[in-house]
Amino acid sequence: MHSFQTVSDIRIEPGGAAKLDYYVDGLCRNKRVAIVTDKGVRALGLLDAGVESLRAAGYQTFVFDKVVADPPEAVVLKGAVAIRKFNPGLIIGFGGGSPMDTAKVIAHLCGCDQPLESLYGVGQAKGPSLPLMLIPTTAGTGSEVTNVAIITTGETAKKGIVADSLYADRVLLDAALTFGLPKSITASTGIDAMVHAIEAYTSIREKNPISDALALTALRKLRGAIVTACESPDNVEARGDMLIGAMLAGQAFSNAPCAAVHALAYPLGGFFHVPHGLSNALVMTGVMDYNLPKADHWYAEIARDMGVGQTGVSLIDEMQRIKDATHVPQTLAAVDIPEDAIPMMAKDAMTKDRLLMNNAREMTFDATVKIYEGIAS
Ligand SMILES: NC(=O)c1ccc[n+]([C@@H]2O[C@H](COP(=O)([O-])OP(=O)(O)OC[C@H]3O[C@@H](n4cnc5c(N)ncnc54)[C@H](O)[C@@H]3O)[C@@H](O)[C@H]2O)c1
Ligand SMILES: [Fe+2]
Known part of the structure; x- marks a missing residue:
């Protein structure tokens, strides 16, 4: 038995975010719109035309711009208090995965009385939540179409809230928002999207034919565009393919969840x-090498579909080529992680049952240590 869910209302228009008044139509009962973003995105002016269009159409707007990367609980709670006070009829998450995830949780906290600590895990967030629209400005997480929000709890741990009540009511994909993404963010968020598709395609428990089709299309688009998007940042076609590819990968892994690459990546962020x-780019090829004995046939199917070879190894080689061509850092030393942190990170990675249970090959503490050691310096 398979089931598949996704956001039911997805709009695509380069430049569309300048016409927010048009794109929110029918979603907001009281003409009060709260926007959740971060200071970097706001400073780039990406929101300005859209907010102006809302005001011109008679909407009151409130912008919460205090989201930071890997959003901590304190920021989510602060946003929820401020936004509840504003009493919006619609919440818009505008930015990368961090603002979108924060907006998902805030929409939930403002729509019902469930406390934040009761939402973690699978199926715990029940809602109802406020109407939610998501507008990505990075082409990576696919958060706009997933039922997942990742929050940093305490000092270092990252926890997931996974529940169908987190699906947005509407998504707008505007590739023009991503023209200004620096090369390094384009590369690493793009590789994150490729990992989502590869992990969805090889997700042992909930792999399904719809996620498979989405993952393959996502990988063809992302592979075809990632180097061009890094080298020619305002190439409309490449940026469009990156954004669609990331979204398709998000639809895939929202139904066939991610696995050990993500589990081993989380401690690097936390x-x-x-x-x-x-983080994903760093551990990706090491985990794929480890998975090869169990995932070879699936990797080979992907490689053939991408046109990069006939074997599982050819997919791993291609992902390595993409890391080289986009110049992402490739060692823990290059991101200032000391070798003596490896046992602590491995211990933490082994707690990510939600992800590890989907991995094609059973992941062990010793294998995790070896994978980290393989990229130490
Ligand atoms: N919900 C999900 O399904 C899901 C999936 C994967 C990852 N995540 C989470 O998403 C977060 C990562 O999101 P991300 O990789 O999109 O990064 P991010 O949202 O943390 O943003 C990274 C940086 O990019 C900047 N930025 C964003 N858009 C820009 C643009 N158009 N031009 C220039 N700079 C821009 C931001 O200001 C920020 O400084 C993590 O917390 C991760 O755990 C969630
Ligand atoms: Fe990811």
Whole structure:
């Protein structure tokens, strides 16, 4: 038995975010819109035209811009208090995965009385939540179409809230928002998206034919565009393919969940604040090498579909080529993680049951240590 869910209302228009008044139509009962973003995105002016269009159409707006990367609970709670006070009829998450995840949780906290600590895990967030629209400005997490929000709890741990009540009511994909993404963020968030698709395709428990089709299409688009998007940042076609590819990968892994690459990546973000995409890029090929005895046939199917070879190894080689071509850092030393942190990170990675249970090959503490050691310096 398979089931598949996704956001039911997805709009695509380069430049569309300048016409927010048009794109929110029908979602907001009281003409009060709260926007959740971060200071970097706001300072780039990406929101300005859209907010102006809302005001011109008679909407009151409130912008909460205090989201930071790998959003901590305190920021989510602060946003929820401020936004509840504003009493919006619609919440818009505008930015990368961090603002979108924060917006998902805030929409939930403002729509019902469930406390934040009761939401973690699978199926715990029940809602109802406020109407939610998501507008990504990075092409990576696919958070706009997933039922997942990742929050940093305490000092270092990252926890997931996974529940269908987190699906947005509407998504707008505007590739023009991503023209200004620096090369390093384009590369690492793009590799994150590719990992989502590869992990969805090889997700042992909930792999399904719809996620498979989405993952393959996502990988063809992302592979075809990632180097061009890094080298020619305002190439409309490449940016469009990256954004669609990341979304398709998000739809895939929201139904066929991620696995050991993500489990091993999380401690790098939690303990050392390595950006999520880069953490994944660092551990990706080591985990794929380890998975090869069990995932070879699936990797080979992907490689053939991408046109990069006939074997599982050819997919791993291609992902290595993409890391080289996009110049992402490739060692823990390059992101200032000391070798003596490896046992602590491995211990933490082994707690990510939600992810590890989907891995094609059973992951062990010793294998995790070896994978980290393989990229130490
Ligand atoms: N919910 C999900 O399904 C899901 C999936 C994967 C990752 N995540 C989470 O998403 C977060 C990572 O998201 P991310 O990789 O998109 O990064 P991010 O949202 O943390 O943003 C990273 C940086 O990029 C900047 N930025 C964003 N858009 C920009 C643009 N258009 N131009 C220039 N700079 C821009 C931001 O200001 C920020 O400084 C992590 O917390 C991760 O755990 C969630
Ligand atoms: Fe990811």
